[in-house]
Amino acid sequence: MSGERAYLCLADGTTFEGVAWGAPGIATGEVVFTTGMTGYQEVLTDPSYCGQIVTMTAPQIGNTGINREDDESTTGAPHVAGFLVRDLSPVAANFRANETLDAYLARHGIVALAGIDTRLLTRTIRDRGSQNGAIGKASPDELIRRAREAPSMEGLDLAQRVTPKEPYVWAEGSGAFGTKVPGAHGANKHVVCMDLGIKRNILRSLVDVGCRVTVVPAKTSAAEILDLAPDGIFVSNGPGDPAAVSYAIDTVRGLVGKKPLFGICLGHQILALAMGGRTYKLKFGHRGINQPVKDLDTGRIEITTQNHGFAVDLASLEGKARTTHVHLNDGTSEGLDLPGLSAFSVQYHPEAAAGPHDALYLFQRFVSRMEEATP
Numbered sequence: 001m002s003g004e005r006a007y008l009c010l011a012d013g014t015t016f017e018g019v020a021w022g023a024p025g026i027a028t029g030e031v032v033f034t035t036g037m038t039g040y041q042e043v044l045t046d047p048s049y050c051g052q053i054v055t056m057t058a059p060q061i062g063n064t065g066i067n068r069e070d071d072e073s074t075t076g077a078p079h080v081a082g083f084l085v086r087d088l089s090p091v092a093a094n095f096r097a098n099e100t101l102d103a104y105l106a107r108h109g110i111v112a113l114a115g116i117d118t119r120l121l122t123r124t125i126r127d128r129g130s131q132n133g134a135i136g137k138a139s140p141d142e143l144i145r146r147a148r149e150a151p152s153m154e155g156l157d158l159a160q161r162v163t164p165k166e167p168y169v170w171a172e173g174s175g176a177f178g179t180k181v182p183g184a185h186g187a188n189k190h191v192v193c194m195d196l197g198i199k200r201n202i203l204r205s206l207v208d209v210g211c212r213v214t215v216v217p218a219k220t221s222a223a224e225i226l227d228l229a230p231d232g233i234f235v236s237n238g239p240g241d242p243a244a245v246s247y248a249i250d251t252v253r254g255l256v257g258k259k260p261l262f263g264i265c266l267g268h269q270i271l272a273l274a275m276g277g278r279t280y281k282l283k284f285g286h287r288g289i290n291q292p293v294k295d296l297d298t299g300r301i302e303i304t305t306q307n308h309g310f311a312v313d314l315a316s317l318e319g320k321a322r323t324t325h326v327h328l329n330d331g332t333s334e335g336l337d338l339p340g341l342s343a344f345s346v347q348y349h350p351e352a353a354a355g356p357h358d359a360l361y362l363f364q365r366f367v368s369r370m371e372e373a374t375p
């Protein structure tokens with residue numbers, strides 16, 4: 001850890017002093033916070049955080065180091081633009097740890113700051129909304145200028161940056177540290193996944209419920225996907241503004257009603273847009289592993305993992321889709337269903353990684369939909 005003075009500057013000029021670690025250089029991106037007490041490795045490697053400088057609200061980070069099993073990107077690489085913590089643990093004390101967090105971020109070129117007043121930063125983001133920022137060992141004037149030059153998250157298609165170049169087959173289920181989907185049985189259904197920045201535990205959960213999984217790049221057409229003879233189609237999570245991913249919206253429009261379809265997070269937003277709905281940017285988003293969601297069909301409350309900055313406009317779906325889940329903090333859209341078309345989606349992350357397993361049942365629901373369609 002270099003230990004040299006460095007700054008975080010927000011586009012509105014607010015400046016925080018910290019200490020540099022990770023890789024040298026300057027990083028820019030949208031500054032967001034996540035409230036997970038655990039799971040920093042999953043946050044770092046979740047492709048949906050591409051283009052964002054992430055601050056952890058938990059005060060001490062790094063205690064369990066980095067291991068080879070908890071990556072959420074299929075490549076194993078981190079995707080955050082930068083990383084902010086209050087207190088960086090210099091010791092990685094866990095039997096699974098292969099390296100320290102500092103060495104890992106330095107190796108992957110991720111700029112990070114410690115010593116940031118993350119509580120004040122979080123309150124600033126919560127009160128004023130998320131905004132762009134810049135971090136590094138440079139003068140505040142330079143960093144403010146860089147933050148103002150960074151592109152706005154609204155209108156950005158970042159799925160292109162993280163989608164794979166070629167299709168691939170995924171066959172690995174949850175490992176020794178995974179939690180199995182309740183009621184899972186060997187369905188042997190073929191699922192084609194549109195990978196817009198998919199989290200690995202989604203793929204593992206699909207394998208856990210007995211699916212054969214083929215993964216395709218974001219720009220694969222509806223016709224090409226149907227040529228693969230899927231029993232069901234999955235639309236993944238991913239970074240950026242959902243409304244900017246027009247090619248994936250067109251593809252999903254061409255697939256809805258032809259095969260059972262399940263979407264998570266960006267996939268939820270894209271399904272809503274394909275049905276003629278609207279998405280908008282939330283003031284500061286939902287990120288963490290303790291987000292309460294209500295299932296409107298059962299009245300049951302699920303504690304969920306979330307990571308999103310955009311939301312589906314509930315009013316724009318009236319008459320087009322049924323709302324199945326809402327967020328208990330702000331009443332925003334968390335799930336939709338198109339019963340006649342056998343398509344459904346959730347804004348939150350049932351695969352957890354990291355987080356609670358209250359919603360794993362949705363993978364089994366997808367299998368049931370495929371079994372109803374092709375017994």
Ligand SMILES: NC(=O)CC[C@H](N)C(=O)O
Pocket residue numbers: 048236237238239240241242264265266267307308309310311
């Ligand atoms: N995790 C995700 O898929 C995020 C979706 C979208 N990029 C958002 O921020 O709302």
